Amino acid sequence: MNPVSLIFLALAMSTDAFAAAIGKGSSLHKPRLTEALRTGLIFGVIEAITPVIGWFIGQAATRWVESWDHWIAFTLLVALGLHMIYNGLKHEEAEEEKPGQHSFFILAVTAVATSIDALAVGVGLAFVDVNIWVAAAAIGLATMTMVTLGVMLGRVLGTVVGKRAEIVGGVVLMIVGATILYEHLSA
Template identity: 30%
Template sequence: MGTVELFFLGLGLSMDAAAVSISNTLAYPHLKWKAKLSMPLLFALFQGIMPILGYYASGIFATFIDTYAGFVTFFILCFIGGKMIIDVFYQTDEAVSVPRYTWRQGGIQAIATSLDAFAVGISLRAAYVPLGTACPIIALVTFACCGISMLLGERFASFLGNKATILGGLLLIAIGIKALWP
């Protein structure tokens, strides 16, 4: 597998993370620069590490990942998206009007969107693709796609106002539902 194929593999793997990045910037329009940087970094890190884990654990977890990855992703993203929507409707006057994005939430999202990269690691082993080439390309493409997606999300958030949080939650739920179908 050459560099061009690995680029497109990284592009395909990064689409869920990019969609979640848009969702996060819609839901959290007032992110500080650290949070803005942490999002693409976390997604890129996990997209780069998961193929390594899949590569070395290919025999042990292959069946589990193939069977349950969609369900795990579905439950995690639907839970986070649902919580975002519920928080909008049950926000009191005393509550802070600016929702907070946390590292924990970002890590959970990064794991949920990178489960398919674990399965790709199994394929990379079967195809004798060197991880030293594949993983950095996948991570860099993911970082770029998430960064671009965040810029798009910021554009939309500026004119959607507080409805952006609801839209962000709905997007996460939609991505979770999509994960149920291969």
């Protein structure tokens, strides 16, 4: 995977966490930078761990699917991209009651929920030539940065930007999947 694709992948993986962080930030009264950094760190670490877990799962299956691994990566990334676009487009039926403070447990559960797609991406990355440690670090750093910014921007921007960020992230994932397929088929 080339460095540009890796950067786009890391940014795409962080968009759903960014959307969640905007919601978390909007529920706090004047969130401080320390709360934003704490939230970013929790999300970033979890988002960095999940693709590694997925990669190990994918590595276990590699010997059985080597001839069509690029199609698996493409299909997973496109499916995840479509799912993110769907989530970004669907309308919320009821406004959730937001907590006054964010406990570690609530932040960790939210981070795990937003990193399930990173687990699936990790499975897909097992089938392409990528250093999973570099990819996981890039995803974690991008997520930490985006979540920290999301919390700080949350009170001002609200959930509208968060939904659009998820749509953009879905489109980027689909482009990364198409790039992987193109690079493999043209080689």
